[in-house]
Amino acid sequence: MREGMVRIPSGCAVSAVMNTRGRRINGEAITRSIACMHDRSNGLGGGFAAYGIYPEFAELYALHLLCDDEAARLDADAFLQKNFEVHRSEPIPTRRVREITDPPVIWRYFVAPRRECLEQRCLEDERDLVTEAVMTVNNRIPGAYVMSSGKNMGVFKGVGFPEDISRFYRLDEYEGYMWTAHGRFPTNTPGWWGGAHPFNLLDWSVVHNGEISSYGINKRYLEMFGYRLELQTDTEVVAYLFDLLHRRHGLSLSVVCRVLAPPFWKDIDRMEAAEREANTALRMVYGSAMMNGPFSIIVSHSRGLIGLNDRVKLRPLVCGRKGDFVLLASEESALRLLLGDPDEVWAVRAGHPVIVEMERSVAA
Amino acid sequence: MLEINAQGMPYRELNRLIREAVAAGEESFRLYNVCGQRYIGAGLRRPVYIEIHGVPGNDLGVFMDGPTILVRDNGQDGVGNTMNDGRIVIHGDAGDVLGYGMRGGSLFIRGDVGYRVGIHMKAYREQVPVIVVGGTAGDFFGEYMAGGIMVLLGLYGGARRPLAGDYLGTGMHGGVIYVRGRPEPYRLGKEVRVFELENGDAAILQPLLDRFAEHFGTEPLDVGREPFTKLLPVSHRPYGRLYAT
Numbered sequence: 001m002r003e004g005m006v007r008i009p010s011g012c013a014v015s016a017v018m019n020t021r022g023r024r025i026n027g028e029a030i031t032r033s034i035a036c037m038h039d040r041s042n043g044l045g046g047g048f049a050a051y052g053i054y055p056e057f058a059e060l061y062a063l064h065l066l067c068d069d070e071a072a073r074l075d076a077d078a079f080l081q082k083n084f085e086v087h088r089s090e091p092i093p094t095r096r097v098r099e100i101t102d103p104p105v106i107w108r109y110f111v112a113p114r115r116e117c118l119e120q121r122c123l124e125d126e127r128d129l130v131t132e133a134v135m136t137v138n139n140r141i142p143g144a145y146v147m148s149s150g151k152n153m154g155v156f157k158g159v160g161f162p163e164d165i166s167r168f169y170r171l172d173e174y175e176g177y178m179w180t181a182h183g184r185f186p187t188n189t190p191g192w193w194g195g196a197h198p199f200n201l202l203d204w205s206v207v208h209n210g211e212i213s214s215y216g217i218n219k220r221y222l223e224m225f226g227y228r229l230e231l232q233t234d235t236e237v238v239a240y241l242f243d244l245l246h247r248r249h250g251l252s253l254s255v256v257c258r259v260l261a262p263p264f265w266k267d268i269d270r271m272e273a274a275e276r277e278a279n280t281a282l283r284m285v286y287g288s289a290m291m292n293g294p295f296s297i298i299v300s301h302s303r304g305l306i307g308l309n310d311r312v313k314l315r316p317l318v319c320g321r322k323g324d325f326v327l328l329a330s331e332e333s334a335l336r337l338l339l340g341d342p343d344e345v346w347a348v349r350a351g352h353p354v355i356v357e358m359e360r361s362v363a364a
Numbered sequence: 365m366l367e368i369n370a371q372g373m374p375y376r377e378l379n380r381l382i383r384e385a386v387a388a389g390e391e392s393f394r395l396y397n398v399c400g401q402r403y404i405g406a407g408l409r410r411p412v413y414i415e416i417h418g419v420p421g422n423d424l425g426v427f428m429d430g431p432t433i434l435v436r437d438n439g440q441d442g443v444g445n446t447m448n449d450g451r452i453v454i455h456g457d458a459g460d461v462l463g464y465g466m467r468g469g470s471l472f473i474r475g476d477v478g479y480r481v482g483i484h485m486k487a488y489r490e491q492v493p494v495i496v497v498g499g500t501a502g503d504f505f506g507e508y509m510a511g512g513i514m515v516l517l518g519l520y521g522g523a524r525r526p527l528a529g530d531y532l533g534t535g536m537h538g539g540v541i542y543v544r545g546r547p548e549p550y551r552l553g554k555e556v557r558v559f560e561l562e563n564g565d566a567a568i569l570q571p572l573l574d575r576f577a578e579h580f581g582t583e584p585l586d587v588g589r590e591p592f593t594k595l596l597p598v599s600h601r602p603y604g605r606l607y608a609t
Contacts, residue, residue, distance in 0.1 A: 036400050039375070270550065313479040313502065316441055316460060331440055332459075333400025333419045345438070347459060347478050349525070350503060 011315070012197075012209040013037035013162075013183035015329040016298045017338060018305050022362040023324070024052055027171030029338055030179035033327070035163040036334045037183060040209075043099075044191030045184025046165035047157025049198040049205035049300055052176040054152045060087055060110040061130055064147040064154050065137070066193050067105040072143030079141060083133050084111035092156070092169065099164040104193055108154065127202055127247065134201060135228040145194040145231070150203030153302065157182075157196035165196075177358075180300050182207035188234070195233045203302040204242045208235040209330055210315040213293030221288035235297075241289055242299055253306060257353040259286040261311050296348070298328050304357040313350035320345040326356045366390050371397035375421060379403055386412055400440070405433050411450070422459075425452050428469070441478070444471045447493070453579045460502070463495045466512065470494040474580045475520075479529070480504040487511025487539060496576050503529035506595070507553075511538040515572055517585070518544050532556070533595050537602050541595040542569055544585075555602040556595045561587070565594060 015033045019025060030048060054062050063080070067073035080086060088110040094103065113126040123129050134146045148155035153176075156169040162183040166172075182197035188211060189195060198205040212218065212234035219229045219237060225248070227240045238260075245256045259282055263271075268279045283290070294314030299306040307317050307328045320327045320335035320342040327335045332345060339345075348354050366385050370378050378401050382393060391412050395404070398418030405414055407427040415434045425433055426445040438456035446465040453472045460478035463471050468491040476499035483504065485493050493512035498519050505528045506514055518527040527545050534553030542565075546558060561569075566587045577584035 039402065266550070312504070313460065318459075331400055331421065332438055333421060333440065336419050337399055347457075347502075350479065 011040050011330075012185050013040035013330045013334070014181070014197075014207040014209050014296065014298050014317070015327070015334050016178070016180040016207070016300065016305055016307075017325065017327050018178040018300075018356060018358075019324055020326060020356065020359050020362075021324045022052070022177045022358060024175035024177050025179065027166060027174045027176070027179065030181045031163055031166040031171060033329060033334045033338050034166075034181035034183055035161075036337045037329070037331055038161065038163070040185060040330060041161060041183030042185045043161050044159060044186050045157070045182070045196035046160050046162030047155060047182050047184075047196045047198055047207075048162070048166065048169075048171060049148070049153065049155045049180045049200065049207070050171070050174055050176040051150075051153040051178040051203075051300065051302060053154060053174045054110070057087070057110045058152045060112055061149055061151055062154050063109040063111060063149050064092065064156070065105075065107045065109070066145045066147055066158075067107065068143030070105055072141065073105045073107055075141045076137050076144035079137065080109055080111065080133070082114075083117050083129065084109070084113055086111050093173070094168050095170055097160075097164055097168045100158065100160045100168045103158060103168070130202060131243070132226070135226070138230040139228040146200075147194075148198075148200040148205065150200065150205075150302065153203055153205075155198050155200045155205060157198065158193045159191055159196065178300060178305065180205060180207050180298050180305075187211060189232050192232075194231050197235055198300075199231065199233070199235045199239045201239045201243050202247070203300075204239045205300045206235055206238040206242075206297055208238060208295055208297045210295035210297075210310065211293050212237055212291050212295060214291055217288050218291065238291070238297055238299065241291075242301075245286070245289065253304075253355050254353065255282070257306065257308050257355075258282055259289050260291045261308060261351040261353075262290055263351070264311065296330065304355065306356075307348050307354040309348055309350050309352075311351035317348040318345065319348055319354050324359075328354065365392040365394055367394045367396070369397055370395050370399070370401060370418070373401065375401040375403060379406060382414070383408070386410055405431050405450075408450075425450065428452075438475070439473070444469070444495075447471075448491075455580065457499065463493065466493040466495070467491055468493050470575075471496070472576055472579050473497045473499070475499045476501070478502045480507050482509055482512070482514050482541075483507045485509050485512045485514070485539065494572060496572055498576065498580070500525055501528045504531045504534060505529065506533045506536050506539075506541045506556075507531065508535040509533065509537070509539050509541070509597075513539060513568065513572070514541045515569065515576075516541065516543045517576070526551070533597070535602060536595070536597045537600050538597060540568075543593055543595065544590055546591065546593050547595075552595075555597055555599060557598055558593050559596055561592055561594060565592075 215234040296315035296317040322339045393414045396417040400421040402421035405425045409429040423442040429448040435454040439458035441459035457475035462481040479502035496515040533556035
């Protein structure tokens with residue numbers, strides 16, 4: 001029976017490490033943290049998002065692609081050349097790892113949007129062009145998928161245990177100020193390379209343990225704003241919801257979290273009038289963006305991390321801090337492994353996000 | 365005493381070493397550099413003593429039937445899952461679903477605990493499971509509780525969060541929850557009510573408070589001087605009529 005046709009219930013592992021002063025950390029550290037939770041995944045997906053790894057191309061969008069074969073890669077290549085100035089195009093370095101079988105063609109491009117393309121389409125924000133391009137590749141170019149599309153960051157993912165994926169992508173050769181990681185135990189959707197976490201758009205990346213039961217509603221809502229959901233996995237909606245609500249609608253990160261995991265009506269009823277009105281309005285306007293079902297997610301963007309649980313805490317998430325290092329993980333042991341004796345460690349509360357931001361003085 | 369350095373050791377190997385030593389007659393263990401290994405003490409049926417340094421993984425003491433486990437640090441999720449007898453003492457905090465389906469023995473946690481603590485706990489004749497928590501608890505404390513005793517002390521001030529979260533005792537239909545304070549009515553599950561202590565409660569509660577103080581070297585609380593209330597279920601079959609016409 002093909003993977004994706006059977007249902008195997010269990011959990012996943014998520015983990016993140018960030019230095020709030022922008023000090024860079026080798027990929028080895030996050031690998032140890034996620035490997036500590038090996039038994040939460042089953043070898044059908046592992047992946048990492050790394051921020052600050054391409055300082056020499058910091059002004060360019062780094063597009064990481066997965067392609068079924070060279071023909072698909074060339075189709076994607078032709079499309080990208082039309083829309084972007086390609087400054088560099090190369091295979092992502094990998095090493096042979098016995099545990100990782102049958103990898104696709106894995107490529108990266110460092111690109112800048114072509115000015116004439118922006119003008120033709122009357123797009124003011126070049127990020128809209130990048131978003132459109134990602135949707136087009138994923139949706140219209142058979143066998144080609146964009147793993148990540150942010151600046152000075154990249155996603156590395158595939159089918160395997162996360163520690164093996166890390167060796168495969170040679171992550172010990174990268175240094176970044178922030179990393180997230182995922183070990184997958186697919187439940188309702190297939191374990192394929194494009195379906196591994198993190199899910200990314202621009203500099204948003206998401207790793208997720210759980211299931212977004214509201215996927216259908218969230219998907220239809222996002223499609224109204226031009227997003228195309230092609231990766232057969234519920235987590236995809238989270239990345240696009242953050243992009244829509246924060247970048248395009250201008251909601252603060254804490255308000256975005258309030259939309260995704262809103263207070264219950266019984267709690268809204270007990271609020272002071274002004275707060276009650278605001279929360280009622282958010283639930284009315286953004287009802288279709290609300291995420292139902294069990295989840296703990298870590299969302300990362302170029303200047304910080306967000307840890308969020310569903311409203312009744314059906315999945316675990318622990319946060320720890322030591323000096324200017326902040327970690328999030330499904331299990332405390334995965335924090336302790338890196339932090340030793342942390343200054344603080346606490347369980348993230350149901351529906352109450354942990355929002356970590358880079359120190360203002362740090363340019364990144 | 366058998367000392368085991370658990371650094372980097374997979375959980376299967378750690379638990380195999382413990383099981384084999386118990387079978388060979390070992391009575392006392394000291395595990396150090398523990399970091400996330402699951403199922404420590406799983407299914408052990410002899411009254412051995414296990415001292416853990418580091419953070420043990422999920423389902424600590426699952427199905428355990430007699431041992432005493434001491435954790436110097438924090439515990440993770442699922443401590444005492446379906447435990448039958450014995451004792452687990454945790455000097456730090458513990459995570460979610462502590463004492464899940466527990467049917468005997470006792471859990472003493474010095475700090476805070478997570479969500480769904482004591483879910484589906486049950487008692488039968490002399491088998492009465494006990495959970496005593498020194499700090500605060502997350503939502504769904506005592507959810508679907510069918511028997512046993514839970515004690516929530518809130519000793520360290522409620523600055524960060526309330527004594528107990530929402531949905532306290534939701535679906536509860538047996539046993540008793542003692543709370544050092546009076547939970548706000550809106551936090552209560554529909555299946556429980558708050559009562560004053562009666563004659564007989566002190567005889568149950570005071571020995572547990574004494575034992576808590578003994579485990580953590582603190583001053584014992586006096587039931588008579590503390591603002592305890594208790595939660596009891598209003599029905600033994602809250603869902604009995606759910607599908608009846």
